[in-house]
Amino acid sequence: MEREDLLLIPGPTMIPPDVRAALAAPPVGHRSRQFTEMIEEITGGLKKVFQTEGDVFVFTATGTGAMEASLVNTLSPGDRVVVVSNGVFGERFASMAEALGLEAERVRFTPGEAATPGVVEEYLGQHPGAKAVLVTHNETSTGVTNDVAAIAEVARRHGALTIVDAVSGLAAIDLRTDAWGLDVVISGSQKAFMLPPGLSFVSVGQRAWEMHGSARLPRFYWDFSRMKQSLEKGQTPWTPNVCLFNGLRAALRRILEEGLESVFQRHARVAQLVRTKMKAMGLELFADEEHASNSVTAVKAPEGVDVREMLRYIQDRYGILLAGGQGELRGKIFRIAHVGCVSEREVFAAVGAIEDYLASGRTGQ
Numbered sequence: 001m002e003r004e005d006l007l008l009i010p011g012p013t014m015i016p017p018d019v020r021a022a023l024a025a026p027p028v029g030h031r032s033r034q035f036t037e038m039i040e041e042i043t044g045g046l047k048k049v050f051q052t053e054g055d056v057f058v059f060t061a062t063g064t065g066a067m068e069a070s071l072v073n074t075l076s077p078g079d080r081v082v083v084v085s086n087g088v089f090g091e092r093f094a095s096m097a098e099a100l101g102l103e104a105e106r107v108r109f110t111p112g113e114a115a116t117p118g119v120v121e122e123y124l125g126q127h128p129g130a131k132a133v134l135v136t137h138n139e140t141s142t143g144v145t146n147d148v149a150a151i152a153e154v155a156r157r158h159g160a161l162t163i164v165d166a167v168s169g170l171a172a173i174d175l176r177t178d179a180w181g182l183d184v185v186i187s188g189s190q191k192a193f194m195l196p197p198g199l200s201f202v203s204v205g206q207r208a209w210e211m212h213g214s215a216r217l218p219r220f221y222w223d224f225s226r227m228k229q230s231l232e233k234g235q236t237p238w239t240p241n242v243c244l245f246n247g248l249r250a251a252l253r254r255i256l257e258e259g260l261e262s263v264f265q266r267h268a269r270v271a272q273l274v275r276t277k278m279k280a281m282g283l284e285l286f287a288d289e290e291h292a293s294n295s296v297t298a299v300k301a302p303e304g305v306d307v308r309e310m311l312r313y314i315q316d317r318y319g320i321l322l323a324g325g326q327g328e329l330r331g332k333i334f335r336i337a338h339v340g341c342v343s344e345r346e347v348f349a350a351v352g353a354i355e356d357y358l359a360s361g362r363t364g365q
């Protein structure tokens, strides 16, 4: 019999039974009344999760697609953007901006540390005229949560939009789109939303709409105006993944039934447990604990441990999938994701498996 792995990687994450059942339901027509009812409920639910009264759109695309949408809808060729970068996803946003013909100025921070709003402010002063600040809410590659509220305040003072990649943070860690003045916020289906990959969400605030009016980067599939026009009729401009939409409705019901605040508290509790257990095992955390993420924990690989071998052992023997490091952190850290449908139970399993590997005597081979 095929075994189902426990997915403790930062996406895709585990899918709870009610969401699976919804995903397995027969597809509905995307121009049908059923779809319209569904997208209306979904849009209302997403607004609650994004904590916004503004627009929220759903794209049939992964998070990276919605990141691209956020840029092509608000900016023009040659525009200067300041990209806050303290890991792989900050770098992705910067490379994307460059690929689209924007002038991307990276303000880099040491991986494992959070971006300092004061430094971002100084940088904006030195690079005047920036149209937007791009920032990662939760840097998945290092397990760090950035203070997007403070960074947005700085951006606003300099007349720049704040565009937030919240793919691995939204619906796990508090993020207040309207209260913090976040102009565009992006998330995706396969992390805290407990769904397979394939949908992404983007909120668009008033200032972003104003920029949209004069933004000249080419766009078609991603066009917010087309999305808005269609949504007013309870539709999407292109054929959406209707099965994932059905799953999304179930996931949102689940999140809202638990209550956003309780969801955040559960993630905080589980993350604290992971950090405590790792330290108790004598392992060292990679991220500055003051800014440690509540959705993913990065742990330094102990001296002599081959991370790839450790992860393979843990998956083969126990059916638990953990993540390694990305980019320059490959081989140096491993990561435990605790986002979405997680509780203490999964953490205890992972802790036991790691302990077993470290005690197995394979270390240093």
Ligand SMILES: *Cc1c(COP(=O)(O)O)cnc(C)c1O
Pocket (backbone or CB within 6 Å): 010, 011, 062, 063, 064, 065, 089, 136, 138, 139, 140, 165, 166, 167, 168, 188, 197
């Ligand atoms: C997962 C993730 C993404 C999106 O990646 P996709 O593979 O396109 O879904 C973007 N940003 C962050 C911070 C992420 O963790």
